[in-house]
Amino acid sequence: MKKILITGAAGFLGSHLCDRFINEDFHVIAMDNLITGDLNNIAHLFKLKNFEFYNHDVSKFVYVPGELDYILHFASPASPIDYLKIPIQTLKVGSLGTHNLLGLAKEKRARILVASTSEVYGDPLVHPQNEDYFGNVNTIGPRGVYDEAKRFQESITMAYHTYHGLETRIVRIFNTYGPRMRLNDGRVVPAFIGQSLRGEDLTVFGDGSQTRSFCYVDDLIEGIYKLLFSDYNYPVNLGNPDEISIKQFADEIIALTGTKQKVIYKPLPKNDPLQRQPDITRAKEILDWEPKVSRAEGMQKTLDFFKTFTKEELNKREHKDFSSYSQV
Secondary structure, three states, rough: OEEEEEEOOOOHHHHHHHHHHOOOOOOEEEEEEOOOHHHHHOOOOOOHHHEEEEEEOOOOOOOHHHHHHHHOOOOOOOOOOHHHHHHHHHHHHHHHHHHHHHHHHHHHOEEEEEEEHHHHEOOEEEEEEEOOOOOEOOOOOOHHHHHOOOOOHHHHHHHHHHHHHEEEEEEEOOEEEEOOOOOEEEEEEHHHHHHHOOOOOEEOOOOOOEEEEEEEEEHHHHHHHHHOOOOOOEEEEOOOOOEEEEEHHHHHHHHOOOOOOOOOOOOOOOOOOOOOOOOOHHHHHHOOOOOOOHHHHHHHEEEEHHHOOHHHHHOHHHHHHHHOOOOO
C-alpha cells in the first residue's frame, strides 16, 4: 500500500484529496494545525486503518516515520479573511512549511506536489492567463502575503527539482468551489450563498464587471490526481475557463436560491484582480484533463450542502462585513 502525506488535510481541498486517495487504496497521513481547517471534514475517515491524523504546523519541523511515497502540500490559508488576519502564518507556511516538506521529500525520496494559485498572476495584464505569464503582483499590498508566499513556494520547489533532482509537481489552482467550503470565509461562492440563505442583499465590490472562472471541486481533484502521476515538473493551471462577471454570478445565485435579494455595491478592494480565466491548454495536452461539471450542476450541489446548516449555524459562521476583503 502506497503512503501519502497530505498537509492542510482538514481544509476544503485537503479533505477531498484525503477521500480520493483513501478510495484509491493509499495509506493517508493527514496533517493540519486546524488554524483554518475543520476536523468535521475528515471525521468520517478516522475509523479507517489506512488513515491517520496529526495536528501539526508544517512551518515547524515535520517528522514522518517509515517510508513515504508522495506528499501533497495544501497547507495554507486560502481566503482573504484568513490571510489578512494571519499574514505572518501565511508567509511562513508558504516558505518555511514548503522548505520543510521539500526536505522531507528529499529524505524519503518521495514525489511532492505543491498547491500554488492563480493569485501568482496578480491583477493580470494577459487574458486568459497561461503558465508562461509572469504576473502583475504588488509585493507590499494587502494581498502580497498570500501572493508572494505562493510565488516563493514555486521558486523553492523548482530549485529543489533542479538542484537535488527531486520529483516535483506544481498546480496553479483557479477559483474552486463545492461542499465543505467554509460558509462566509470571504470567497465569493459561500459568501453569496450565505447571504442568500440568510435573506440578505448580495454584496458586490466595484461595478461587478470583474470576472471569475469557477471550477467544481471534483473536477479539480481529478486534475490534481492526474498531475501527481504525470511526468511534468513545471506549473500547470487547473480551473474552469467558463468565465463570468461577478454581477452575472450574483444574479445566478439569486435565481438558483429562488430568493428576491437585491445586489448592493461597495468599493473595490486594493489590487483586486479584474479578470481571472485559466488557459488550460497545457492541462489538456499533458494530462488529458478538462472540467466536466457545469456551473449549474456544481452550484446546485454546493447549495444543497449549505442548506444542511441550521439557521443558527448560518448566522454564526463567521458572518461579517466583507467590505475590506477581496472577492475571490
